[in-house]
Amino acid sequence: MRILITGATGLIGNELVALLLQNGVQLHYLTTSRKKIADESNFKGFYWNPEQGIIDENCLMGVDVIIHLAGATISKRWTRSYKQEIIESRVITTNLLFKAVKANPGQVRQIISASAIGIYRDSLKNVYFEDSKIFDEGFLGNVVIKWEQSVDKFKLLDIKVCKLRTGLVLSNKGGALIELMKPIKMGLGAPFGSGKQIQSWIHIHDLVEMYFYAARHEWEGVYNAVAPNPVTNKELTVCVARNLHKPLFMPKIPEFLMQLVLGEMHQLLYSSQYVSEKKALEHNFEFQYKTLEKALDHLLTLA
Numbered sequence: 001m002r003i004l005i006t007g008a009t010g011l012i013g014n015e016l017v018a019l020l021l022q023n024g025v026q027l028h029y030l031t032t033s034r035k036k037i038a039d040e041s042n043f044k045g046f047y048w049n050p051e052q053g054i055i056d057e058n059c060l061m062g063v064d065v066i067i068h069l070a071g072a073t074i075s076k077r078w079t080r081s082y083k084q085e086i087i088e089s090r091v092i093t094t095n096l097l098f099k100a101v102k103a104n105p106g107q108v109r110q111i112i113s114a115s116a117i118g119i120y121r122d123s124l125k126n127v128y129f130e131d132s133k134i135f136d137e138g139f140l141g142n143v144v145i146k147w148e149q150s151v152d153k154f155k156l157l158d159i160k161v162c163k164l165r166t167g168l169v170l171s172n173k174g175g176a177l178i179e180l181m182k183p184i185k186m187g188l189g190a191p192f193g194s195g196k197q198i199q200s201w202i203h204i205h206d207l208v209e210m211y212f213y214a215a216r217h218e219w220e221g222v223y224n225a226v227a228p229n230p231v232t233n234k235e236l237t238v239c240v241a242r243n244l245h246k247p248l249f250m251p252k253i254p255e256f257l258m259q260l261v262l263g264e265m266h267q268l269l270y271s272s273q274y275v276s277e278k279k280a281l282e283h284n285f286e287f288q289y290k291t292l293e294k295a296l297d298h299l300l301t302l303a
Contacts, residue, residue, distance in 0.1 A: 001064055002063050003025055003026070003027055003215060004060065004066045005028070005029045006030050006066075006070035007070040007071065009036070011174045011175050012204065012208065015205070015207075019208045024042075030046055030055070032049055034047055046059035050070075050092045057100050060101065062107070064108065064109055064110070065108070067111075067211055068093070068111060069114045070093045071093070071114065072086050072089040074143075074265070074268065075268070078263060087147075090143070090147040095150060098157075101157060110161075110162065111162070112219070115163040115164060117165050117167050118143070119140075119145060120141075121273075122267075124196060124272050126274065128224070130165070130223060136271075160218055161221075162223065163221070163223070164211065164223055165225060167199075167225065167226035167275060168202070169204055169207060170295055171203075173204075181240060184240055184241050184248075185244060185246060187250075189241055190248065192233050192270055195233045195252055198232060198273060199236050200273055200275035203298070210285060213285050217283070217284075227295070228290045235292070239293060
C-alpha cells in the first residue's frame with residue numbers, strides 16, 4: 001500500500017506517519033517547505049503551494065489512498081481574516097488535490113479526510129450519529145460543511161470518500177490536553193461554565209489507528225472518530241487534576257469571562273456534543289482507550 005498524506009508534520013500527522021512506517025506502508029507526503037522534502041525508499045516528500053495552485057503531481061505516482069489532514073488550527077483567535085484562513089486552508093487544499101487526481105486518473109481509489117464533530121449543534125440532550133442533520137449554524141458548523149463538501153467532489157472521480165469527524169484529541173505532545181493541564185498544574189484549574197457540557201474525546205493512538213484501519217478496510221462515508229465514553233467538562237477537569245495530584249478549588253469559569261479573553265473562539269470550551277462511536281464499532285474497529293481514566297493514565301505517565 002502506498003499512501004499520500006497532507007498535514008504530515010502536524011500533531012496527528014506525526015503520529016500517523018510513525019504508525020504507517022512501522023507497518024511497512026510506503027508514504028508520500030506534501031509539504032510547503034522545500035527544505036522538508038525527504039527522498040527515501042519508503043518516505044518521499046513533494047512540494048506544493050496551495051495558495052498559488054502549485055502541486056508536484058509526481059506525489060500521486062503509485063498512490064492507492066490519500067489521507068488529507070491539512071488545515072489551519074482552530075485554536076487561535078478567530079479574527080475575520082483568520083476565519084477566512086481556516087476555511088480556505090481546508091477547501092483550497094482539497095480542491096488542489098482534486099485537480100491533480102482528476103489529471104492523473106486510475107491510481108487513487110480512496111481519500112480519507114479529517115473532519116470535526118463541530119458540525120453538530122451544541123446540545124446537552126442530543127446524541128449525534130453520522131446520519132444526524134442537526135448541524136451547528138455558526139462558524140464551526142459552516143467550516144465543516146464546506147470542508148466535507150469539497151472532499152465529496154472526489155466521488156465524481158469514482159473514488160471512495162471517507163470522512164472522520166474527530167472529537168477532542170488527547171495527546172501529551174500538544175493540543176487540548178496540554179492547554180488544560182497548564183492552569184491545573186498551577187492550582188488554577190476549574191471547569192468551564194456549568195461543567196455539564198459533554199466532551200466527546202479520543203486518544204491520539206486510537207485516532208491514527210482508525211485512519212490506518214479505514215485505509216485497510218476501504219471505509220466509505222462518515223464515521224465519528226470518538227471514544228466510547230464521553231465525559232462532562234467537569235469530569236474531564238477532575239480526572240486530569242486527579243492524575244496530576246493537584247487540587248481543584250477555584251470557582252467555575254463563567255462564559256462571559258472567556259469570551260472577553262478569547263472572543264468567538266471561546267465556543268470551543270463551552271459547546272456540548274454527545275457523539276456516538278457505534279458505527280466504527282459496528283465496522284469492527286477496536287478502541288484501545290475506551291475510558292478517560294485509561295487514556296489519561298497512559299498519556300500522563302509518559303508526560
